[in-house]
Amino acid sequence: MRLSRYFLPILKENPKEAEIVSHRLMLRAGMIRQQSSGIYSWLPLGKRVLDKVNTIIREEQNRAGAEEILMPTVQSADLWMESGRYDAYGKEMLRITDRQDRAMLYGPTNEEMVTDIFRTYVRSYKDLPLNLYHIQTKFRDEIRPRFGTMRSREFMMKDAYSFDLDLDRARESYHRMFVAYLRTFARMGLKSIPMRAETGPIGGDLSHEFIILAETGESEVFCHRDILDFDVPGSDTDFRDAGGLASIVDKWTTLYAATEDMHEVERYENEVPQDARVSARGIEVGHIFYFGTKYSEPLNAKVTGPDGQEHAVHMGSYGIGPTRLVAAIIEASHDDGGIVWPDAVAPFDLMLISMKAGDEACDAACERIYEAAANAGLDVLYDDTDERAGSKFATADLVGVPTQVVVGPRSIASSEVEVKNRRTGERETLSVEAAINRLT
Ligand code: ATP
Ligand code: MG
Ligand code: MG
Numbered sequence: 368m369r370l371s372r373y374f375l376p377i378l379k380e381n382p383k384e385a386e387i388v389s390h391r392l393m394l395r396a397g398m399i400r401q402q403s404s405g406i407y408s409w410l411p412l413g414k415r416v417l418d419k420v421n422t423i424i425r426e427e428q429n430r431a432g433a434e435e436i437l438m439p440t441v442q443s444a445d446l447w448m449e450s451g452r453y454d455a456y457g458k459e460m461l462r463i464t465d466r467q468d469r470a471m472l473y474g475p476t477n478e479e480m481v482t483d484i485f486r487t488y489v490r491s492y493k494d495l496p497l498n499l500y501h502i503q504t505k506f507r508d509e510i511r512p513r514f515g516t517m518r519s520r521e522f523m524m525k526d527a528y529s530f531d532l533d534l535d536r537a538r539e540s541y542h543r544m545f546v547a548y549l550r551t552f553a554r555m556g557l558k559s560i561p562m563r564a565e566t567g568p569i570g571g572d573l574s575h576e577f578i579i580l581a582e583t584g585e586s587e588v589f590c591h592r593d594i595l596d597f598d599v600p601g602s603d604t605d606f607r608d609a610g611g612l613a614s615i616v617d618k619w620t621t622l623y624a625a626t627e628d629m630h631e632v633e634r635y636e637n638e639v640p641q642d643a644r645v646s647a648r649g650i651e652v653g654h655i656f657y658f659g660t661k662y663s664e665p666l667n668a669k670v671t672g673p674d675g676q677e678h679a680v681h682m683g684s685y686g687i688g689p690t691r692l693v694a695a696i697i698e699a700s701h702d703d704g705g706i707v708w709p710d711a712v713a714p715f716d717l718m719l720i721s722m723k724a725g726d727e728a729c730d731a732a733c734e735r736i737y738e739a740a741a742n743a744g745l746d747v748l749y750d751d752t753d754e755r756a757g758s759k760f761a762t763a764d765l766v767g768v769p770t771q772v773v774v775g776p777r778s779i780a781s782s783e784v785e786v787k788n789r790r791t792g793e794r795e796t797l798s799v800e801a802a803i804n805r806l807t
C-alpha cells in the first residue's frame with residue numbers, strides 16, 4: 368500500500384475530547400471517526416486492526432468447537448417479552464417502532480434470539496453440546512459513552528452461546544470458552560486475568576470477567592501477583608480433553624482474583640500475602656457466564672434426555688468486545704511517539720519509508736524491498752510521499768507498525784538502508800540484500 372494513495376487522515380494536534388491515550392491515538396492515527404456520541408466509523412487503518420482482532424477471536428472460537436453464525440442486529444420485541452427482559456432491560460435498550468407499529472429493538476445482546484433458533488431445531492440431547500457464536504454490532508444506549516471505542520453506544524461483540532443437557536456438561540462448555548479466552552487475548556499480546564465476577568441470582572462459580580490491567584480501566588480489581596506470570600495454554604491444547612481443560616481452569620482460578628463486585632476484603636488479606644497483592648484498575652475485555660435455564664425455561668427450549676424426559680437446556684454466554692479490545696491493546700502498548708502494535712494485530716507488518724521520493728536510487732531500492740516483502744506475504748505500508756523527514760518519522764511512530772525500513776539517498780549510494788524496531792527503538796544499518804533477508 369502506497370501512503371500517497373492511502374486514506375490515512377493523521378491529526379497533528381491532540382484532539383481535545385479525548386481523555387485517555389488510546390482514544391487520542393486512535394483519532395490521531397486516523398483509525399476512527401466519531402459520527403455521533405458513542406458511534407464511530409472505522410477508517411482503513413482501524414479497520415485493518417479490527418479485522419485482525421476478529422480473525423484471532425474467530426480462530427480460537429472455532430478451535431474450541433464453537434460454530435459461527437450471523438444473527439441480525441434488529442430484533443422483534445416479542446422474544447424479549449417472552450423471556451421477561453423487555454421491561455427489565457431498561458433505558459440501555461434502543462427501542463424502535465416499525466411502520467406497522469410493531470415493537471422492535473436494536474439488539475444489545477442475543478440470548479433470546481439464539482434460544483429461539485435452538486428451540487426451533489434441536490430436540491434431542493444427542494445434538495448436544497452445541498455452541499453458536501457471531502461477531503455482530505450491538506447497541507447499548509450507555510448513560511456515559513466515553514473513551515472512544517472503549518465504551519461506545521454502538522460496538523462490536525463476539526457473543527457465543529452454549530447449550531448442554533445439565534450443569535456438569537455446561538461446566539465443560541464453560542471450560543472450553545475459558546481456555547479459548549486465555550489464548551485469544553494472549554495472541555493479541557495482552558495479559559488477561561480471569562476474575563470472579565457477578566453471577567446474579569444463579570450463584571455458583573461460573574462467571575468470569577477477563578481483565579486487562581490498565582490505569583484507565585473502569586473497574587477496580589484485586590488479584591494475586593503470581594497470576595500475571597502464568598503460562599497461557601498452547602495451540603496444542605486438546606479441547607476434547609475435559610479433564611485437561613478442567614485442570615487448566617483450576618490452576619487459573621485457585622489464586623485470588625476478583626472484580627470489585629465480588630471482592631471480599633477479608634479473604635483477600637488472608638489468602639494473599641501483602642507483597643503479592645495487586646489492587647489495580649482494569650478493563651473488562653471479555654465476560655463468560657453460566658446462567659442455567661434462565662432463558663430456556665421461559666422460552667421453552669427443551670431436549671429429550673437419555674431418560675426419555677424433557678429437560679430445559681443449560682446455557683452459558685460468552686462475550687468479547689473487539690472494538691473495546693483495539694483500544695485496550697493501545698492502552699497496554701504505546702509510548703510517547705504513538706502506538707506500538709503487537710505483531711499479531713498490527714495493521715501492516717512493515718513501514719517502508721523513502722526519504723526522497725522521486726530520487727532514482729531511492730525509488731528503485733524501495734520497489735525492490737516492497738516487492739520482496741510482498742512476495743513473502745508481508746503487508747507493507749510504503750511512505751512514498753514528499754513530506755519532510757521529521758513528519759515521516761513521526762507518522763511512522765504514530766501508526767506503530769512493528770518494523771520500519773528507512774531508505775535515504777545518502778545511504779542508498781552505498782546500498783544501505785536502516786531498519787528500526789518500533790518497540791525497542793533499535794536501529795541497524797544493513798545492505799539492501801541483508802535487510803530483505805532479515806525481513807522475509
Ligand atoms: P461493562 O461492564 O464495561 O459495561 P458489560 O458487563 O455490560 O460491560 P457484557 O454484557 O459482559 O458487558 O458484554 C461482553 C463484552 O462486550 C464486554 O466484556 C466488553 O468487552 C464488550 N462491551 C460491553 N459494553 C461495551 C461498550 N459499551 N462498548 C464497547 N464494548 C463493550
Ligand atoms: Mg455494561
Ligand atoms: Mg461489566
Ligand code: MG
Binds near residue numbers: 576651653654
Ligand atoms: Mg460483563
